Amino acid sequence: MKRIHKALAVAMMSVSLISGAAFAQNKPVEIQMWMGLTGLAGETMSKYGEEFNKMQSDYKVVVSFKGQYPEQRAAAVAAFRAGNPPHIMQMFDAGSGDMMGASKAIVPVSEVFKRAGLAFNPADFIAPARGYYGLKDGSLLSMPFNVSTAVLFYNKDAFKKAGLDANKPPATWPELVAAAQKIRSTNAAGCGFTTTWLAWIQLEQLGSRHNLTVGTQSNGRGGLNAELNFNNPLYVKQVQTLVDMQKDKAFVYNGRSNDASAAFQSGECAMITQSSGAYGGYIRDAKFDWAVAPLPYWPEAKGGPYATTVGGASLWVFNAPNRSANEFKGAAKFLEYLKSTPVMTDWAKTTGFLPATNAAFKYLTDEGYYAQNPRAAVAIGSLANGKQGENTGGYRFGRWTEIRDFYHEEVEKSLQGKQSAKDAIENSIKRGNAALRSFEKTASQ
Amino acid sequence: MERRVIFPNKLLPYLLVAPQLAVTLVFFFWPAGQAIQMSVLSQDAFGQSVTFVGLDNFKEVLSDPDYLKTLWRTLFFASAVAICALVPALLFATMAERVVRGATFYRTVLVLPYAIAPAIAGVLWLFMFSPSTGILAYVLKKMGVDWNPRLDGDQAMFLVIIAAAWKQISYNFLFFLAGLQSIPKALLEAASIDGAGEWRKFRTIVFPLLSPTTFFLLVVNIVYAFFDTFGIIDAVTNGGPAKATEVLVYKVYYDGVHSLNLGSSAAQSVILMAIVILLTAVQFKYVERKVHY
Numbered sequence: 001m002k003r004i005h006k007a008l009a010v011a012m013m014s015v016s017l018i019s020g021a022a023f024a025q026n027k028p029v030e031i032q033m034w035m036g037l038t039g040l041a042g043e044t045m046s047k048y049g050e051e052f053n054k055m056q057s058d059y060k061v062v063v064s065f066k067g068q069y070p071e072q073r074a075a076a077v078a079a080f081r082a083g084n085p086p087h088i089m090q091m092f093d094a095g096s097g098d099m100m101g102a103s104k105a106i107v108p109v110s111e112v113f114k115r116a117g118l119a120f121n122p123a124d125f126i127a128p129a130r131g132y133y134g135l136k137d138g139s140l141l142s143m144p145f146n147v148s149t150a151v152l153f154y155n156k157d158a159f160k161k162a163g164l165d166a167n168k169p170p171a172t173w174p175e176l177v178a179a180a181q182k183i184r185s186t187n188a189a190g191c192g193f194t195t196t197w198l199a200w201i202q203l204e205q206l207g208s209r210h211n212l213t214v215g216t217q218s219n220g221r222g223g224l225n226a227e228l229n230f231n232n233p234l235y236v237k238q239v240q241t242l243v244d245m246q247k248d249k250a251f252v253y254n255g256r257s258n259d260a261s262a263a264f265q266s267g268e269c270a271m272i273t274q275s276s277g278a279y280g281g282y283i284r285d286a287k288f289d290w291a292v293a294p295l296p297y298w299p300e301a302k303g304g305p306y307a308t309t310v311g312g313a314s315l316w317v318f319n320a321p322n323r324s325a326n327e328f329k330g331a332a333k334f335l336e337y338l339k340s341t342p343v344m345t346d347w348a349k350t351t352g353f354l355p356a357t358n359a360a361f362k363y364l365t366d367e368g369y370y371a372q373n374p375r376a377a378v379a380i381g382s383l384a385n386g387k388q389g390e391n392t393g394g395y396r397f398g399r400w401t402e403i404r405d406f407y408h409e410e411v412e413k414s415l416q417g418k419q420s421a422k423d424a425i426e427n428s429i430k431r432g433n434a435a436l437r438s439f440e441k442t443a444s445q
Numbered sequence: 446m447e448r449r450v451i452f453p454n455k456l457l458p459y460l461l462v463a464p465q466l467a468v469t470l471v472f473f474f475w476p477a478g479q480a481i482q483m484s485v486l487s488q489d490a491f492g493q494s495v496t497f498v499g500l501d502n503f504k505e506v507l508s509d510p511d512y513l514k515t516l517w518r519t520l521f522f523a524s525a526v527a528i529c530a531l532v533p534a535l536l537f538a539t540m541a542e543r544v545v546r547g548a549t550f551y552r553t554v555l556v557l558p559y560a561i562a563p564a565i566a567g568v569l570w571l572f573m574f575s576p577s578t579g580i581l582a583y584v585l586k587k588m589g590v591d592w593n594p595r596l597d598g599d600q601a602m603f604l605v606i607i608a609a610a611w612k613q614i615s616y617n618f619l620f621f622l623a624g625l626q627s628i629p630k631a632l633l634e635a636a637s638i639d640g641a642g643e644w645r646k647f648r649t650i651v652f653p654l655l656s657p658t659t660f661f662l663l664v665v666n667i668v669y670a671f672f673d674t675f676g677i678i679d680a681v682t683n684g685g686p687a688k689a690t691e692v693l694v695y696k697v698y699y700d701g702v703h704s705l706n707l708g709s710s711a712a713q714s715v716i717l718m719a720i721v722i723l724l725t726a727v728q729f730k731y732v733e734r735k736v737h738y
Contacts, residue, residue: 074702081492098490098705105491254576255595256685263577402704412687415596438706442489 028053028060031330032086034076036069036313040280041146041351048347052337059330069095069313070401076318080105085318087331090145092313094200094400096133097220099316100141101398101443107328109335110139112317115325116332124339124357128383132310132394136221142314143335144356146347148277149308149383150197150205152176152296155189156289158270162188169293170271173241176296180250180271189270192250194260195242196274198411199404200311201295202238203230204395208309210234210301211389215436220396224440228403228432231425234298239421243414253415256408275311276379279352292375294382307386309394312353354380398439403432477718483711490705502712511688512696512713519692522606523670529610530666531659534617539647541618542625552622559615563673567680570608594682598689601682605690608681609674617662624658625651664728668721693717 035045042065049063066072069092079085091099099106113120122130122140129144156166162183170176180192195201207214212234217226245251252269254260264272265286273295282290297305315338317331337343344360347353349369355361361380364370370377386392397403410424410431419427484502488495506512541551558566573581576593585592594601628651636646652659675694678684684691684699691699694717701710 070703074705077490077705101489102491102493104493252593253596254593256683259595262575266577268577399704399706402706405703408685409687412596412685416598416687418687435704442487442494 028057029324029326029330031059031061031088031327031334033061033063033088033090033315033334034066034072034086035063035090036065036067036072036092037090037146038065041277041353044347044350048338048343049334052334055337056333059333061330061334073098080318080320083320083322085320087318087323087327088334089316089318090313091142091316093132093311093394094404096142096314097395097397097400098439100396101224101439105319106141107317107319108135108139108141109143109315109317110141112328112332112335116329118332118336120336124359126354126356126358126361126384127388128307128310128393129314129356133314142316143339144310144312144314145338146277146312146351147310147354147356147383148275148312149310149354149379150201150273150295151276151308151379151382152293153264153272153274153278153282153290154293155264155267155270156291158183158189158267158288162186162270166289166291169291170296171293172299173238173296174299176271177241177245177250180245181248183270184248184250189268190249191252191263191269193245193271193273194252194254194263194269195272196254196258196260196278197311198256199407200275201273202242202411203235203404203407205295205308206235206238208392208394209295209297209306211303211306211391212301213391214395215397219391219394221393224398224436224443226397226436228397228429228436231429234301236421236425237298239411239414239424242411243417243421246415253412256405277312277351277353279376279379280350281352283352292378294378294386303387303389305387306389307384307392308382309392310383352376354383397432397436398443399435402435403428406431406435480711480714480718483707484715486711487708490707498708502708503716506709506712506716515688515691515693515696518688518690519671522602522609522674522690522692523667525606526609526613526670526674527663527666529606530613530617531662534614534662535621535655535659537614537618538621538625539651541622555618556615558612559619561612562676563609563612564676564680566612567605567608567677570604570611570677571681574604594686596686598686601686601690605674605678605681608677609670612677613666613669617666620658620662621655624655628654660731661728664724668724671720671724672717 033049035042037045046063049061052061053059066075069090072089073091073095076085076089085105107115110120110122120140122134122138125140125144126147128149129147130138130140133142133144134140152169154169159166159169159179162179163186164179164182170179176193183189183192204214206212207219207230212230212232213219214230215226215228217223220226242251242253246253252263254263254269258275258278260269260272261274261278261281263269264274265282267288276292279292294305295308315335317328317335339357341357341359341363344355344357345363345367348355348360348364355364361384370380407424407428410419410428413419414421414424485497485499486495487498487501537555541548541555544551561569571579573579574592574594576582576595582592591597592600594604632650632654633646636650641649671692672694674692675698678690678692678695679698682690684695693713697710697713697717700706700713704710
């Protein structure tokens with residue numbers, strides 16, 4: 001009797017063990033994704049995570065917001081050092097150089113898809129994004145997701161009030177200066193022009209628009225020994241123009257990042273150079289008639305206007321010692337879902353970001369979305385259909401977030417009247433090069 | 446004959462202080478130790494390559510003219526915050542002490558701002574002074590002031606000083622009020638009988654007797670301005686424009702989190718640690734001795 005009991009107990013135990021193991025197999029593998037998006041874009045991103053989880057049962061994607069990009073990156077660095085980084089992390093354009101320098105911390109997305117046995121063709125992505133986040137051999141390091149570029153938004157009501165042609169936005173900087181002065185002299189608005197993202201627009205996009213270098217080594221793509229060389233007179237002229245326009249408030253400085261957006265949205269400033277990603281917000285909140293135009297250019301530059309370059313963010317896959325092949329596969333599956341045409345088109349329509357894949361772009365075009373929304377078509381036009389040059393493919397420098405702030409600080413000093421525009425550019429280059437050398441030292445050890 | 450209660454158990458006292466010690470070790474000594482360790486290393490953000498560099502990080506920080514400028518800026522900021530937080534607090538405390546009816550109400554209201562997190566306090570002031578939408582910015586513009594703290598460094602500094610001091614007034618108020626209440630009434634009455642006016646009484650009796658409290662608060666406020674104002678600066682100015690509001694603790698954060706320059710950031714926090722140890726020593730040496738009058 002006792003023996004039977006014992007046998008039964010063993011049998012029951014083994015049954016429960018087996019079922020336990022089976023249960024463990026069925027339990028979805030968790031895939032952590034960190035994003036730096038808030039508001040509408042953040043909600044939409046979370047929604048894709050939930051939809052992916054409903055579609056299949058092998059993996060469970062957890063999308064979480066860990067702060068703005070720099071904070072999130074610092075958190076990911078700490079998590080990586082502790083051996084447990086997120087599987088996928090979204091990182092903004094300026095952080096790309098740092099991520100590429102961390103060769104042991106990341107797995108290139110092309111490699112992630114290959115390991116997972118899933119088809120992945122970098123050529124599916126729109127060329128400018130492919131160039132920004134890719135290697136020379138054509139493979140992609142990170143997957144472009146929220147793509148944007150710089151454009152000019154202008155208040156048509158203020159243009160009419162100033163006696164300007166509201167359907168003929170300024171195409172060049174001299175035209176923009178004249179329009180801003182007209183707006184001020186007629187008092188059609190309290191300020192003529194303002195800009196968001198100072199370094200990204202007035203330095204990086206300016207370089208791309210005129211096919212000028214920002215640094216040596218193909219703007220940092222050729223190696224860590226790149227040096228900054230944005231000392232072309234046009235960069236100085238740009239700063240000088242802003243300084244001069246401050247008179248009579250033809251230009252008002254409203255901060256480094258997105259703070260200036262409120263000045264356009266409230267009607268105070270009649271024109272703003274801004275990320276195309278602001279489109280969705282203005283549709284919802286601007287109480288006046290507005291339109292979008294390509295980023296202005298300088299007519300004296302050789303070769304006419306070139307394309308603007310990519311901004312926004314891309315998705316990186318982290319490496320970690322204890323990470324299983326199955327987890328990488330889960331990350332690849334989720335990325336595959338995100339780049340699918342239905343998700344990409346929904347993303348572009350909901351948020352105002354640009355479609356990152358050619359298929360999504362074609363779908364939206366065929367559907368007539370751009371014909372019906374000409375304002376949304378401007379950004380993709382100036383990014384993808386603009387003239388390409390050797391300096392329109394984006395930048396790859398280490399510590400670029402910090403170098404952008406050097407530029408911000410130095411230009412702020414010029415705007416305060418404490419130094420010349422030439423000094424601002426020269427000091428930014430000098431400080432930026434010091435940071436690049438220090439990055440080179442630590443990254444290549 | 447001693448009448449102290451003594452536990453014969455040798456282990457119990459250690460057991461009782463163990464939780465406190467554990468908290469101190471884990472949350473204070475461990476991170477402090479790590480900061481010291483990192484301050485003598487040079488490494489990339491992801492820790493792929495780490496080399497020992499001795500005191501190079503300190504040399505680099507202390508020979509950086511920007512760092513020295515930030516140090517002077519911090520001293521100015523801390524003194525301005527301390528003055529702007531102490532003077533109104535003393536004024537409010539002397540006023541509140543005279544109120545008889547509804548005294549509890551006034552005191553509660555005056556203490557309330559202390560319950561607000563620094564970052565929130567910063568955001569509140571930012572809203573009121575925001576050039577495009579703020580109500581106080583509107584008033585300033587009507588008065589003919591060209592208000593734009595995003596470009597004007599002095600205006601930005603003014604804004605963070607006000608926001609930082611405003612929050613601290615409540616705390617100072619509490620201590621001043623307690624200090625005032627402990628001043629013997631007999632002294633004040635005697636002075637009144639001798640015909641001293643309010644100002645004279647304040648100057649010759651109240652203020653000297655309050656001086657230990659004032660000194661204590663001065664140290665506390667300086668420490669606050671040095672270390673706890675990070676949230677306000679981050680929310681209001683991000684240290685800008687052109688570094689106009691970058692104080693030491695903000696630079697530690699910026700160099701560590703934004704630039705991922707861990708060695709320099711760690712060296713700076715070790716320097717800050719030395720400053721706070723110095724300030725605490727000063728406080729113990731002078732305040733603890735004089736506080737019993």
